[in-house]
Amino acid sequence: MNDKTIEFLKQIFREFYYKNSSKISAPIRMNEREFGYMSFDKVMIRHLSFQTEGELRVFLVKEVPHSVYYSCAYYHEPTLSMDEKGWKGADLIFDIDADAIPTNCKEEHDKWVCKDCNFMGKGKRPENCPKCGSTKIDEENWVCSSCLDATKNEAIKLIDFLLEDFGISKDKIKVHFSGSRGYHVTVEESSLEGLDQLARNEISDYISGMGLSLESLGISKGASYDDMRRSLPSINEPGWRGRIASFFTKLEFEGYDETSKDIKDKILYAYGKMGYKGFEDFAKEIVNKLSANIDVMVTTDIHRIFRLPNTLHGNTGMLKKKCDDLTSFDPLTDAVVLNDETVKLFVDKAPKFTLKGNSFGPYNSEKVILPLFASVYLVGKGLAKVINSD
Amino acid sequence: MEIEFGLEDLAKYPFLKEAGDYVKGLSLSIEDLRQDDYQPALKRAKDRVIEAIQKNFISIEILEPNLEILSFPLALMLVKAIGIDYFMHRYSLAESLRAERLLEKEKKSIISNIFKSAFNVNLISIEHDVFDFKMGMIDYLLRATHFHKPEWKLINRIVEKGFVYVKTHELVRLMREEIRRIVYERMKSLSLPKIPENVKEIVDEISKALPPVPSKELQEVTPGMFPPCVMHVLDLLQKGQNVPHYGRFLLTSYFLGIGKSVDEVINIYPKAPDFSERLTRYQVEHIAGMRGGRRRYKVPSCRTLITHGLCFKDEILCGRIKNPLQFGRKPVDFKKKKTDDRV
Numbered sequence A: 001m002n003d004k005t006i007e008f009l010k011q012i013f014r015e016f017y018y019k020n021s022s023k024i025s026a027p028i029r030m031n032e033r034e035f036g037y038m039s040f041d042k043v044m045i046r047h048l049s050f051q052t053e054g055e056l057r058v059f060l061v062k063e064v065p066h067s068v069y070y071s072c073a074y075y076h077e078p079t080l081s082m083d084e085k086g087w088k089g090a091d092l093i094f095d096i097d098a099d100a101i102p103t104n105c106k107e108e109h110d111k112w113v114c115k116d117c118n119f120m121g122k123g124k125r126p127e128n129c130p131k132c133g134s135t136k137i138d139e140e141n142w143v144c145s146s147c148l149d150a151t152k153n154e155a156i157k158l159i160d161f162l163l164e165d166f167g168i169s170k171d172k173i174k175v176h177f178s179g180s181r182g183y184h185v186t187v188e189e190s191s192l193e194g195l196d197q198l199a200r201n202e203i204s205d206y207i208s209g210m211g212l213s214l215e216s217l218g219i220s221k222g223a224s225y226d227d228m229r230r231s232l233p234s235i236n237e238p239g240w241r242g243r244i245a246s247f248f249t250k251l252e253f254e255g256y257d258e259t260s261k262d263i264k265d266k267i268l269y270a271y272g273k274m275g276y277k278g279f280e281d282f283a284k285e286i287v288n289k290l291s292a293n294i295d296v297m298v299t300t301d302i303h304r305i306f307r308l309p310n311t312l313h314g315n316t317g318m319l320k321k322k323c324d325d326l327t328s329f330d331p332l333t334d335a336v337v338l339n340d341e342t343v344k345l346f347v348d349k350a351p352k353f354t355l356k357g358n359s360f361g362p363y364n365s366e367k368v369i370l371p372l373f374a375s376v377y378l379v380g381k382g383l384a385k386v387i388n389s390d
Numbered sequence B: 001m002e003i004e005f006g007l008e009d010l011a012k013y014p015f016l017k018e019a020g021d022y023v024k025g026l027s028l029s030i031e032d033l034r035q036d037d038y039q040p041a042l043k044r045a046k047d048r049v050i051e052a053i054q055k056n057f058i059s060i061e062i063l064e065p066n067l068e069i070l071s072f073p074l075a076l077m078l079v080k081a082i083g084i085d086y087f088m089h090r091y092s093l094a095e096s097l098r099a100e101r102l103l104e105k106e107k108k109s110i111i112s113n114i115f116k117s118a119f120n121v122n123l124i125s126i127e128h129d130v131f132d133f134k135m136g137m138i139d140y141l142l143r144a145t146h147f148h149k150p151e152w153k154l155i156n157r158i159v160e161k162g163f164v165y166v167k168t169h170e171l172v173r174l175m176r177e178e179i180r181r182i183v184y185e186r187m188k189s190l191s192l193p194k195i196p197e198n199v200k201e202i203v204d205e206i207s208k209a210l211p212p213v214p215s216k217e218l219q220e221v222t223p224g225m226f227p228p229c230v231m232h233v234l235d236l237l238q239k240g241q242n243v244p245h246y247g248r249f250l251l252t253s254y255f256l257g258i259g260k261s262v263d264e265v266i267n268i269y270p271k272a273p274d275f276s277e278r279l280t281r282y283q284v285e286h287i288a289g290m291r292g293g294r295r296r297y298k299v300p301s302c303r304t305l306i307t308h309g310l311c312f313k314d315e316i317l318c319g320r321i322k323n324p325l326q327f328g329r330k331p332v333d334f335k336k337k338k339t340d341d342r343v
Helices: A003-019 A053-063 A105-109 A145-165 A197-208 A225-231 A239-249 A263-290 A296-300 A372-380 B007-012 B017-025 B030-034 B036-055 B065-082 B085-104 B108-119 B137-144 B168-189 B197-209 B228-238 B245-257 B262-268 B277-287 B302-307
Strands: A035-038 A044-048 A067-071 A073-075 A087-090 A092-097 A111-114 A120-122 A137-140 A173-177 A182-187 A305-307 A342-350 A353-355 A358-360 A363-371 A384-386 B123-125 B133-136 B163-166
Touching (some): A003 A372, A092 A145, A092 A296, A145 A173, A145 A182, A182 A305, A197 A296, A197 B137, A225 A263, A342 A372, A353 A372, A358 A363, A363 A372, A372 A384, B007 B017, B007 B065, B017 B108, B030 B197, B036 B065, B085 B168, B108 B123, B108 B168, B133 B137, B133 B168, B137 B163, B137 B168, B163 B168, B228 B245, B245 B277
Antiparallel strands (some): A035 A067, A073 A087, A092 A182, A111 A120, A111 A137, A342 A363, A342 A384, A353 A358, B123 B133, B133 B163
């Protein structure tokens, strides 16, 4: 990104923060949190602290960061080094990222290029270049409404775990669109605040379906069918057992007659057909469908810094925005906050994309005039640069 | 709500604050311990300490509840008077194992009361084919994450609206470490009065009966967290007895395996007159894979240790582990390691 482009983005961001200053609200217990930011020349600054909302607002207008972060953790001394901060507790946080969710649309819009031999392909980046075997591969990932819908579905599943299994009250769960590729879910002011990394690991494994044993479902290798039948799950049970039993109601097995049989019969029938190993793989598939695809590293990190709500994402110019009604939230419209003044750009390469209901592209080494929100979206991703309007 | 315990209950679980209140109610002074009336309680306290530290075990028979209750604070005083932290740890562990054995057979209502009184944990008794109680998820997680068998994983439990279903014996297992900590903390915070001569004599007798204290490096780890096979080799070393070659191999590979450095492992070996640091270093570095074939040796499995006569399995402590490294540890999922912490 050249100086001119950086200056352009900074100018836009500064103006946004200046005009929308009153909308920047401090997170709860702000003075116990660490803040950090990344500048447009990609320098990361951490261990900052703000005492008042006003201070934070002034900082945004003055520094104009590419990205602003705040810690999920509460500290005695947020500005000291990590060892000296004095950890008091942390919000329980979840990150759902489109990159981690396999969707068909990735085959259409994601690309990779081998840095050694320039061989390229579509879809998910391979470990090694199929032509020269190099591991130096650049990827160009894109998000579209389909990927974002898939991420939203994962967030909906996650929230169900939080409400039904963990009994967290709805008003403590905050959902935000991240401003780029997914959703952030935060549980604040709950008794879970003091949980350590190991406990959070258990929570993230629970939600992401890691380590579910067949024995916990009542299936064990040497047991008789009668014994197993007694310990199999039923539909009205809570937790994973109930989830899996309910899932079985939707399944159909060839040759299985449901008449006067219950869900345990159905599970046993499937087990009989597949055997232990086959059933284990089958159960894994079910767990994959029912679990929420969260980034476990984020949830288990008790010092993590998270993008600050209501700030702009430097790669997109979109807002990290609270979703009051997740089902109806449309990130590619609702989080687009920059205006539609026109900007003259030179676009290297960009696939077709939609923002605020308008369709743009595809572009290939061409000069275009785009509304500001679409311009920042491309420039932020490093796919375009601003050219003089004259 | 006031929780009521009978004398028998207090004798079984003398770490309860209600047992402490009972002893306080007797208004004993330290000088009273000279009297004949208290000699049986002192004797029981002495047995408690020796049994605990030597065998990692305290008998659960209760002949006379009053005496049993009183013997507990006296035992704490005796261990404290010995003045060695290592023995305080060992003693606390043995007390926790004793409580565990008793709790296994306990009535549900008493278990609930104990958990409320000692740990401030609310248990809800449930009617269920398999489970006996449900407990808050946080209470569960704070304790269950120290266990590594799959059945302790939250995902393998029934979790409903923030509660986890548990069986009585699971609950008891979860609380053992906590009882150990309560006993240890109680001892740690005890301020010793000037003890009478007859009690001093008992302290001396106990001191003579106790095993030697392992080196400082070893005491950094809670004694209960070492597998019995490793403890056995350590005891041999500390007593200056002959340690078989394979025992040294177990010790070295085990301590390297739990992350000790080569220097730390060398320091574990006592500096006996025939100690050669150069030779020990060579051997330790060899096992660490820094010499010779550059192969890092793994900790021998429990099965191999049985073959070499080095397995001293403790049914409760070891459970079904297959390698000493699994003792009291939770495996790390290396796949999840990542460095960037921004989102």
